[in-house]
Structures are given as C-alpha cells and as structure tokens.
Amino acid sequence: xxxxxYVIGAACIDTLDRSCVDVCPVDCISADEGDRMLFIDxxxxxxxxxxxxxxxxxxxxxxxxxxxxxxxxxxxxRMHFEDPAxxxxxxxxxxxxx
Ligand code: SF4
Ligand code: SF4
Numbered sequence: 202x203x204x205x206x207y208v209i210g211a212a213c214i215d216t217l218d219r220s221c222v223d224v225c226p227v228d229c230i231s232a233d234e235g236d237r238m239l240f241i242d243x244x245x246x247x248x249x250x251x252x253x254x255x256x257x258x259x260x261x262x263x264x265x266x267x268x269x270x271x272x273x274x275x276x277x278x279r280m281h282f283e284d285p286a287x288x289x290x291x292x293x294x295x296x297x298x299x
Contacts, residue, residue: 205263205264206241206243206244206246206248206263206278207253207262208267208274208275208278209240209241210268211295212259213258214237214296215238217232220255220256222239223255224255225251225252226251228245230242230252231281236281237293240282241278242278243264243278243279250263277295
C-alpha cells in the first residue's frame with residue numbers, strides 16, 4: 202500500500218544544499234554518493250512539514266499538493282529506498298526531457 206508523504210521534486214536537482222536534512226526529526230531524507238538530488242523515505246516520513254520552509258528552492262511538498270509536472274517524483278523518492286540505481290536513472294531521464 203502506498204503511503205502519503207512529503208516528496209522532493211525536481212528543483213532539488215543539482216541544488217543539494219541539505220537544509221532539509223538538518224531539520225527532519227526522523228532522518229528520513231537522504232541520497233547516495235553521486236545522486237543529483239535528495240529523497241524522502243515515505244515509509245519513515247511523519248508528515249510534519251518541517252522540511253518545507255528551509256528549502257531555498259521550494260522543492261518539497263505534501264504529495265497531494267505536488268506540482269502536476271513533478272508527479273513522477275513521488276515514485277522516484279520511494280524508489281530510491283528500494284532500488285537506488287533505478288531512481289537515479291529516472292532522475293537522469295527527467296533531466297534529459299527538460
Ligand atoms: S515532512 Fe517531516 S518527517 Fe517528512 S521529510 Fe519533512 S521533515 Fe522529515
Ligand atoms: S533543502 Fe531543498 S534543495 Fe536543499 S537538499 Fe533539501 S530538498 Fe534539496
């Protein structure tokens with residue numbers, strides 16, 4: 202069953218300043234070496250919204266409120282915690298379509 206959580210969208214790509222990581226009370230925002238953005242683990246996120254305001258590029262939103270053009274980032278965030286390489290490919294694919 203899908204969990205409704207906060208999602209990091211495309212604006213994070215190549216920004217990566219990690220302001221969100223510092224405020225998350227459950228440490229559910231992460232990335233691997235070489236990733237071009239950070240991801241929120243939907244299974245751990247407690248929907249507290251603490252990460253939204255510190256993000257300098259407004260990349261983070263509650264999933265139902267995510268910009269329509271960023272809808273696939275719901276899947277990309279979740280996928281990072283299941284298959285990081287696949288998530289990275291989806292990010293590259295998104296970038297190549299811009
Ligand atoms: S909404 Fe709260 S728990 Fe979820 S990623 Fe943001 S700071 Fe962490
Ligand atoms: S604060 Fe925003 S831009 Fe910075 S790492 Fe977090 S989601 Fe990405």
